Amino acid sequence: MKWQEATFGLGLISSLLFVLHQYLQFIAQISMPFFDKYLDPALMMPILLHLLVWERRLIFRDTSSRLPESYIFGYFLLAVIFGELVFPYLSDKFIADYWDILSYALGSYAYAIAQRISNSQSRML
Numbered sequence: 001m002k003w004q005e006a007t008f009g010l011g012l013i014s015s016l017l018f019v020l021h022q023y024l025q026f027i028a029q030i031s032m033p034f035f036d037k038y039l040d041p042a043l044m045m046p047i048l049l050h051l052l053v054w055e056r057r058l059i060f061r062d063t064s065s066r067l068p069e070s071y072i073f074g075y076f077l078l079a080v081i082f083g084e085l086v087f088p089y090l091s092d093k094f095i096a097d098y099w100d101i102l103s104y105a106l107g108s109y110a111y112a113i114a115q116r117i118s119n120s121q122s123r124m125l
Contacts, residue, residue, distance in 0.1 A: 014047050
């Protein structure tokens with residue numbers, strides 16, 4: 001079942017943590033400097049990658065669709081290029097913080113591990 005996949009669980013937990021963090025930061029006005037800086041970039045990658053797989057499964061009607069690790073790395077590079085180079089160049093509202101690259105990498109790595117777990121679980125069934 002889809003909800004039993006590790007990638008689904010990671011995407012769901014990442015989404016819930018993202019919403020909770022946004023609520024705490026902007027509505028409850030609770031500041032947690034480390035999380036305010038690095039949690040969102042780390043959570044972005046599992047959410048983005050899970051949505052990409054969901055889109056591929058929806059469009060191609062292939063429920064076994066997975067992202068190759070080269071694609072995960074490619075999307076990581078795109079996030080780094082846009083998030084740390086292009087957007088800060090286009091607007092002063094964006095700040096190039098190269099520690100975000102580590103956050104993107106951790107999120108991508110977490111997704112790759114979750115996908116491996118999902119693959120090994122599906123082979124056992």
